[in-house]
Amino acid sequence: MLVAGVACHPYVQQDRKALTPMENLFSQADSTAPADTAFPDASENVTAAPTFCSERTTPTDRASFQRQWSLFLTAAHKSGIKRLTVASVDLAHVEGVTAETATQTLRFCTHLDLFTGGRGKFVVTDAGWAIAQRWQEEEMHARLQLQAQLLPHWAAEKTWEALRGGPMPVDELAKFLQHGLPGKPRRGVYLVEWLALALLVHRDRQNLVWPAPALRGAAGSANMERPAPAPEPGQHEPEPELELDTLMGMTNSTLRELPPERYRAVLDNLAQVLELTPA
Numbered sequence: 001m002l003v004a005g006v007a008c009h010p011y012v013q014q015d016r017k018a019l020t021p022m023e024n025l026f027s028q029a030d031s032t033a034p035a036d037t038a039f040p041d042a043s044e045n046v047t048a049a050p051t052f053c054s055e056r057t058t059p060t061d062r063a064s065f066q067r068q069w070s071l072f073l074t075a076a077h078k079s080g081i082k083r084l085t086v087a088s089v090d091l092a093h094v095e096g097v098t099a100e101t102a103t104q105t106l107r108f109c110t111h112l113d114l115f116t117g118g119r120g121k122f123v124v125t126d127a128g129w130a131i132a133q134r135w136q137e138e139e140m141h142a143r144l145q146l147q148a149q150l151l152p153h154w155a156a157e158k159t160w161e162a163l164r165g166g167p168m169p170v171d172e173l174a175k176f177l178q179h180g181l182p183g184k185p186r187r188g189v190y191l192v193e194w195l196a197l198a199l200l201v202h203r204d205r206q207n208l209v210w211p212a213p214a215l216r217g218a219a220g221s222a223n224m225e226r227p228a229p230a231p232e233p234g235q236h237e238p239e240p241e242l243e244l245d246t247l248m249g250m251t252n253s254t255l256r257e258l259p260p261e262r263y264r265a266v267l268d269n270l271a272q273v274l275e276l277t278p279a
Contacts, residue, residue: 057111060104061184065193071105076132079124088120112149147198156218167208
C-alpha cells in the first residue's frame with residue numbers, strides 16, 4: 001500500500017551516463033533496460049484522472065530511487081505526445097522489475113500529477129511529459145519543473161517542519177517522514193531523494209539534509225512562521241529583530257549559534273548549491 005489515511009484518492013531508454021551527475025542522490029540501479037520496446041495502446045482501460053491531493057503517499061520500497069526515476073522516464077516516453085496507455089506488465093518487462101514494482105512506482109507518480117490512471121494502466125500528464133522531455137535536454141530545468149509538482153505534496157510541508165530549525169541526518173529525516181506510515185523504512189529515504197532531485201533539499205558531504213529556499217513555499221501552515229503574540233494594552237511593543245535574509249533556510253542568528261563543524265558544513269553545502277544554480 002502506498003497510502004495511509006483518507007483515500008482520495010514515470011522515452012527511449014535513458015543512457016545511464018545521463019544520471020551520473022546525481023549519483024550521490026540515487027541508490028545503485030539493479031539492471032539495464034533494453035530500448036525500443038513497443039507498448040500496446042489500451043487507452044480505453046485508463047481510469048479517470050485522480051483528483052490531486054496531499055494525502056500521505058510514499059514511494060515504493062521495491063525499487064531504488066534511481067530505478068524509480070528510470071521507470072518514470074521510460075513510461076513517460078512510451079506514453080509520449082500521443083498520451084498512449086502504458087501497461088505496468090510491459091513496463092516491468094522493459095525495466096527488469098516486477099509488475100507490482102512498476103505499478104507502485106507509477107501510482108506514486110499519479111500523486112505528483114506526473115501520470116494519471118490506475119490498475120496497471122497509466123498515461124503521462126502534460127507535466128510529466130514536459131519533465132521527461134526536458135530531462136534529456138536540460139536536466140536542471142527538468143528538476144525545477146519537478147519541484148513545482150512536489151511542492152504541494154505533504155512531504156514538502158513535513159520536511160520544512162523538520163528542517164526549519166537546521167539540518168538533519170538523512171536517516172533521521174527519513175524516519176520523521178515515514179513515521180506512522182506502512183512499508184519499510186527505506187521508503188522515507190527514497191522520499192528524501194525525490195525531494196533532493198526536485199531541489200527542495202540539499203545533502204552535503206556529511207550526509208546532512210538542508211532545506212533549499214524553495215521549500216519555504218510548501219503548501220500548508222507548517223512552513224509559516226508563527227506570529228508574535230500581541231502586546232498587552234499599554235505595554236511598549238519591542239522593535240522586532242530583522243531576520244529577513246536566510247542562508248540555506250537559516251537566519252543569521254541561527255547561523256551564529258551553529259558549532260564550528262556545522263558552520264563549515266553550511267559553507268560546503270552552499271558551494272554545492274551554487275554549482276547547481278543556473279546563471
